[in-house]
Amino acid sequence: MSDTVSPLATPFPAIPPIAGVTPRIARAGYKDWGRCDLTFVELAEGTSVAGVFTRNVCCSSEVETGRDNVKQGKARALVVNAGNSNAFTGYRGREAVEAIMAQVAGRIGCPQEQVFVSSTGVIGVPLPKDKARAGLDAVFTASECSWEEAAATISTTDTFPKGAVATAMVGGKTVTIGAIIKGSGMIAPDMATMLGYLFTDAAVEPAFLQTVLSAANRRTFSCITVDSDTSTSDTVLAFATGKAGNAPLSSFDDDGADAFAAAVGDVCRQLAHLVVRDGEGAQKFIAISVSGATSDESARKVGLAIANSPLVKTAIAGEDANWGRVVMAVGKAGEPADRDRLSIGFGGIWAAKEGQPLADYDEAPVAAHLKGQDITIEVDLGLGDGRATVWTCDLTHGYISINADYRS
Secondary structure (H helix, E strand, O other): OOOOOOOOOOOOOOOOOOOOEEEEEEOOOOOOOOOOOEEEEEEEEEEEEEEEEOOOOOOOHHHHHHHHHHOOOEEEEEEEEEEEOOOOOHHHHHHHHHHHHHHHHHHHOOOHHHEEEEEEEEOOOOOOHHHHHHHHHHHHOOOOOOHHHHHHHOOOOOOOOEEEEEEEEEOOEEEEEEEEEEOOOOOOOOOOOOEEEEEEOOOEOHHHHHHHHHHHHHHOHHHEOOOOOOOOOOEEEEEEOOOOOOOOEOOOOOOOHHHHHHHHHHHHHHHHHHHHHOOOOOOOEEEEEEEEEOOHHHHHHHHHHHHOOHHHHHHHHOOOOOHHHHHHHHHHOOOOOOHHHOEEEEOOEEEEEOOEEOOOOOHHHHHHHHOOOEEEEEEEOOOOOEEEEEEEEOOOHHHHHHHHOOOO
């Protein structure tokens, strides 16, 4: 984790212990750093699991095995390694993952496919099996750690640990959802965009948990971008231990299902915003609201074209109300748009309406808005009812410095 904290950082929330979930941390020494880099979470028997994974075709063995294992719907353990992504490492990477799964399964007495593994860090270096083995030996006997410690341990270029929490009433029982996430660079919404883990004591059938997580992902993690790059290791997993004592949720017809889905969506939105707020070199958090599109999906794609534009992002970094760059980004999105119906604003103040600059446009209040840390860009396409919000950050010299020195 970086020594310099993002100016957009927020305090870590008070996530309570979650019944059936035991996190521990240890140091495997995957990089030459003096901190823990292995997070291990043991889960109660019968825990349901759901997941979404990167669409990057050069994905890691951890992603490949996770995709396969999540189909059987149950989990007993999670292992997250930081400092080495184990991606683009061929059969040696696969062997390392299988060795971790076998060691954990033998230790806690569960099928190997109920052990989920994630790794994050440098691409192209096989995960050292000896370090993984020693790290697991250490973590098995470690004391239970806090959620903040677990979040810090899975970090790489993150500048602050990230977590979220929410509760919901489900079948007369209060259930808790606690979550941690890491992500700062190589963030683009081709699915999950980083390593994130949700834990709940609710009883939820695996198929319904997958439905809820996938829906939340579309509205949150798939609507953020830092640099348009989709990682080889992106993973979001949700675990439900069933220890809250509610009748298991299996569909939206069940008592409390809507409340549970809303809480999952809330947690995912909190996490997604935290990742953007810790974007490498970020100084400003940008929300781009697109309305008037032909569909919600079209609005999302237009928003992402704006959010991924280096010209837009550097203009915001320079506090320049250059709405012409937004026009450019809308036009290149490949989605339905009409120049003569397009309206653009900053901070709730319209600069152009229906294809024309406003005659009485006063840039002073917009310039004042851009000096803040939380920036909004509004776009109305004037074509239909589709709408979406996308979140990103500005592009500064800090991003270049971090990534130019990443392997140093």
